[in-house]
Amino acid sequence: MVLSSDTKNKAFNKDGKRSGKRPTDSRPHDSAPAKPGFAARAAATKILAAVIDRKTPLDGMLDAEGGNPAYKTLGESDRALVRAILNSALRHLPRIEATISSLLDSPLPEGARALHHVLVVGAAQMLYLDVPDHSAVDLAVEQANRDPRNRRFAKLVNAILRRIGREKQDILEKVAGVPAMPAWFLSRLEAAYGASAALEISETQLEPAAIDLTVKSDVEGWAKRLNGVVLPTGGVRLAAFEGSIPSLEGFGEGEWWVQDAAASIPAKLFGSLAGKRVVDLCAAPGGKTAQLILAGAKVTALDQSANRLKRLSGNLARLGFEAETVVADMSKYQPDELFDAALLDAPCSSTGTTRRHPDVLWTKGPEDVAKLAGLQGRLLRHALTLVKPGGVVVFSNCSLDPEEGEDLVARLLAETDSVERVPVAAGDWPGLEAAISPLGAFRTTPDMLPLADGFASGLDGFYAVVLRRRS
Incomplete structure (x- = not known):
């Protein structure tokens, strides 16, 4: 019966319909004013x-x-x-x-x-x-x-x-022991990371995401001014605070921008960019574009949405940065001159961002992961044609699913001799060694980056790999 255990409502029968004497109807009239809230x-x-x-x-x-x-x-x-x-x-x-x-x-x-x-x-x-x-x-x-x-x-x-x-x-x-994610995704996590790690990720994503900043300079100084802590990624994590981001010191002056710690990693994998021409594909809202500019690159920011590029330009203006912007479908984009490097932070299932986007696991399914992995593969192959021989492409996304990361790249490398992996050295990332895979790719999960009391632990799930176009 559709009844509450121990507090059974005798006004209903097994079909959920009223039975016996009709109880007094105390419901408000539809026209009556609704209660506050x-x-x-x-x-x-x-x-x-x-x-x-x-x-x-x-x-x-x-x-x-x-x-x-x-x-x-x-x-x-x-x-x-x-x-x-x-x-x-x-x-x-x-x-x-x-x-x-x-x-x-x-x-x-x-x-x-x-x-x-x-x-x-x-x-x-x-x-x-x-x-x-x-x-x-x-x-x-x-x-x-x-x-x-x-x-x-x-x-x-x-x-x-x-x-x-x-x-x-x-x-x-x-x-408390019920996994806090749908069965379809939990099973994929278990297959990729093991049952114990999958449950840990499930528990970690219950906590709201922290507020992380990428700063132009003087990271230690801004951490002190904003009551934050310096992260292994080189950014600053804020303690919990009440108020708005624009009200914080340094926002109006363009000294920093909000960017999850994991999202800041891909743009740091190129090595020296001083004087190099770099294209940021799928660039909006512009956090990674700003990082590339800060690193000394001459950046072309590309996105298929004019409105998103307008927002990117506004964000860069606050920071005092400039970039060439191009409205285009990157899968069809053909530059007049090949670039030294390209960043492709590809559209994905976003399953690594459930701390800030808890709807993702309920609006996506296995068929979406497969479809997006196919799109990413096509975009990555095209991105590699946009750089000079010897040029580098950093491919990344915020998915936890290997089908959109490790498996996709392994398939690409098996199908062509014109691309090689450039391994990331774990020694270059103290504090994040566990995020470097045996093959030298970055793989962050929400349960990484434990911090002291007063600061939220964890970061978004990200995959990032460095690929070089052979000459």
């Missing part, structure tokens, strides 16, 4: 449904201008709450679903997806956010009452969520 929960539920059921990326729906209509109507504090609910719900989704299932004698009725999302949003607030239980319960019940599909389940919503509130600590302990 209702709009935020309703928006979170709609967006969660779009992510899980329709595989819609979260970032676009949370865009202040072009995002979800329900989200755009909210004030900033409610928008912040929606973001917090969604991030918590998506990070902990398997555990939340396991909790809900454990409180039901049988699964929810087929097609009751709207009810499922209401329960997930309510449970996420109660288990993982500092939201009063009574608010989460009351507003979830109101959501059910205001939705014709869910009205008959309002008492069930109330019973399940109230039980979660009463048994919160026991529930959290019971589901």
Whole structure:
């Protein structure tokens, strides 16, 4: 029966329909004003449904201008709450679903997806956010009452969520062993890294991403000024703080830019770039472009989106940097003169960025990984034609899946004699030796880079390899 264990709602039969005497209908009229906070929960539920059921990326729906209509109507504090609910719900989704299932004698009725999302949003607030239980319960019940599909389940919503509130600590302990990622991806991690490492990655990605900076100069000085710590990558990681990034010292003066520690690695693998012509393929938003310029290269930044290149130019302007920008599909791009080097940070499944993009594992699947790996292979082969004989291409992406990294490069090298690997020396990266593979490629995982208390540990999952075009 679709009933809450130990708190069975006698108003329902096994089909979820009302049985016996109809209980008093205490639901609000649809025309009655909604309770404070209702709009935020309703928006979170709609967006969660779009992510899980329709595989819609979260970032676009949370865009202040072009995002979800329900989200755009909210004030900033409610928008912040929606973001917090969604991030918590998506990070902990398997555990939340396991909790809900454990409180039901049988699964929810087929097609009751709207009810499922209401329960997930309510449970996420109660288990993982500092939201009063009574608010989460009351507003979830109101959501059910205001939705014709869910009205008959309002008492069930109330019973399940109230039980979660009463048994919160026991529930959290019971589901702590449930891997916090979908089975399809966990199995791929186990195959690539082993079961123990896969679970460690799964646990690490539950924590929000840290704020890392790449600075122009005086790394130690900026770490002290901003209450940060110097990382093995040469960047600065900030301690937790309240406020906005633009309000920090040095932002307006262009002394640094935000860039995850792992994302800063590929541009540092070229060696000396002074005076060299380098093309940054798929360049926007421009963090790696700025690194190449800082290293002394004459940079051409290429992207197929004019709007993204406009944003890149704005970011470079704040930093006092300039680059030639080219709007083009890189797979068809043919320069007038070959470059000394090329950076290809290729479009990928982004499975290494789940700390900051927790929707990725719910909007992607194995078929997406395979499709993107095929695209990356084509782009990499073309990138190698854009450099002079003896020129270097650094290929990277933010995927944890070897199909988009190690396997792709091994296949390329097996198919052609015109390209060779340039191994990265672990000794050149103190503190990150574990990220250098036996073949000399970079492979970071979210469970790497443990730091002292006060600073978030971990970094994005990245793959990067240096390839040379033979003469």
